[in-house]
Amino acid sequence: MADCPHKRIRPLGEGAVGDVHLCVDVFDRRLVVVKWLRAEVHENSEAAVRFTREADLMLGMNLFGVIRVETWNVDDYGRTWMAMEFVDGLVPSAVIRPGDGWAAHRLIEGVGRSLDELHGDGVLHRDLKPDNVLLRNRSDGWEPVIIDLGIAKWLSEEAATTTGSVFGTPHYMSPEQFRDTKHVGPATDRYALAVMCYELLCGRPPFDGRNLPDLLQQHMNAPVPPLRVPLPAQAHENGSTLHGSEQRVVSAPNIDRFMQRAMAKDPRQRYSSSREQSDAFAQAAMADGLWAAPAQPQPLFPPLEMPTIQFSSPQEPTVKRFDVRAGPIVLGRHEACQFQVSSRRLSRLHACIFTHRGQLWLADLHSQNGTVFQGRSMTPGIPSPLPTDGTVASIRLYDREILIQAVPGPPG
Incomplete structure (x- = not known):
């Protein structure tokens, strides 16, 4: 242990x-x-x-x-x-807007490639859903990451559940998964990926029964509903919305045909690989006019303009600087801390400064005597945002006051 x-x-x-x-x-x-x-x-x-x-x-x-x-x-x-x-990113629905076929394809292509690698290693996910995927921030936009394999199984092994059991998230489960969790294959994961794509494009899943039996019946017997894709209201070139314009809802006949195959009741009738599925979706989205690739993909979060954090103290003349892009800055009396404080009334690992989603944060690490930020006691587990515009902020670690400030220039 x-x-x-x-x-x-x-x-x-x-x-x-x-x-x-x-x-x-x-x-x-x-x-x-x-x-x-x-x-x-x-x-x-x-x-x-x-x-x-x-x-x-x-x-x-x-x-x-x-x-x-x-x-x-x-x-x-x-x-x-x-x-x-740790994956610094956002859930797909926070980034991919309804009708954005280009972004939906980027998700399908990335997750599909991961699925093909997993399947090639003999691993089946069995519970693919939006909660299990994050879009990781990159300088050229984002990339999808599967963050949970909670009920994954080796294809060559016996399933951990008994025959006939239901295991997964009902809105994204394939017909064969409802029938028997023990005997499913890669087509089950590709079915769930298609359901995720449908939901992102329309803002709702294809099947949404009032209860589990109703949802089961829809997945197993009902045809895939035609897509009704909501698009934003028309806008002027300057970005303002045209007077009197309303949200448009359009059909997508080519993506409909794609979905009929991607969510076929018989897994043998679906696409044979995630690569084939993502290529087919791209062709369908282009044919339906739901494809607007950005000229220059932007990161999810803007980079910090002043990533160097300066520490000073009224009790000590020494000024220390750290580049927060190199990782978190831990304050405490442990020798591994980036900013060491000698007071024995402090916890060994007392507080932490870190970046997340383009913002600078301060967190108390469940310390013994607590952390005070700008005159207020912090609650462990609830980080506070720090100023990134050069404003000086005050941190008190028991009896030690520390001033921090985001500054330009390299650390020293």
């Missing part, structure tokens, strides 16, 4: 058997994501078996567009934990 070496910054999600936190790795100066199972979840329980199975499956995998799991263990309190790389 080994305690998790990473300090919690803030929660990212919570489930029935565990939770996920954004954490800092002070030794390697980076952000990581850690999943914890609750202590009451027994080590030999079905949830714990699936959890460690996912960790073992992903450990050491280095596939395109699939989050990397780095390590896992069980701590002294009996909690199983798993550490993964």
Whole structure:
């Protein structure tokens, strides 16, 4: 058993058997994501078996567009934990607007390539959905990353569930998955990817039953509804909306034909690979006029204009600078901290400054005596935004006041 070496910054999600936190790795100066199972979840329980199975499956995998799991263990309190790389990005629906066929294709192409690599390694996802994909920020736009393989299985192994069980998220499950989770193949993942694409284009999923039996019947028997794609109101060249214009809703007959095959009830009638599926979608979106590639793809978040953070203290004349692009800055009395404070009333790892989604943040790391920012006590787990315009901000770590400021120029 080994305690998790990473300090919690803030929660990212919570489930029935565990939770996920954004954490800092002070030794390697980076952000990581850690999943914890609750202590009451027994080590030999079905949830714990699936959890460690996912960790073992992903450990050491280095596939395109699939989050990397780095390590896992069980701590002294009996909690199983798993550490993964941090992906700085947004959910697909926050970036891809309805009717944006170019962006939808970028998602299908990227996720599809990852699926083909997973399938080539004998791994089936079985629960592909928007919550399991993030769009990672890049200087030339974004790229999709599969961030969760929670119920993935090796194709060559027996499934962990019994024949006839339902395992997945109903809105994105294929007909064969409703019938028997144990006997599904790569076509199931491609079906879910097509459902995600439909939802992004229309703003709603193709099937949305009032209850699970109704949803099951639609996936298994109902034809795929024709797309009704909402487009933004027409605008002047200067960007203002034309007077009296309303949102338009258009059909997409070529994408309709694509969806009929991509979501065919019989998996043998669907596309034979994710590459074939993404190419077919691109042709359909262009034919329907739902394709507007940007001249210059922009990153999701603008880069910090002043990425150098300057630290000073009224008690000490020394000024220190750190480039936040090199990673988080941890404050405390531990020798691994980037900014060390000698007071023994401080926690070894007391507070942290980091960037996330283009913003600079300060977080208290569940410290012993707390952190005060601009005169207010911080709540652990709730980071506060820091000024990035050169304004000086005050941090008090128990009895030590520290002034921080974003400044131009290299660190020193």
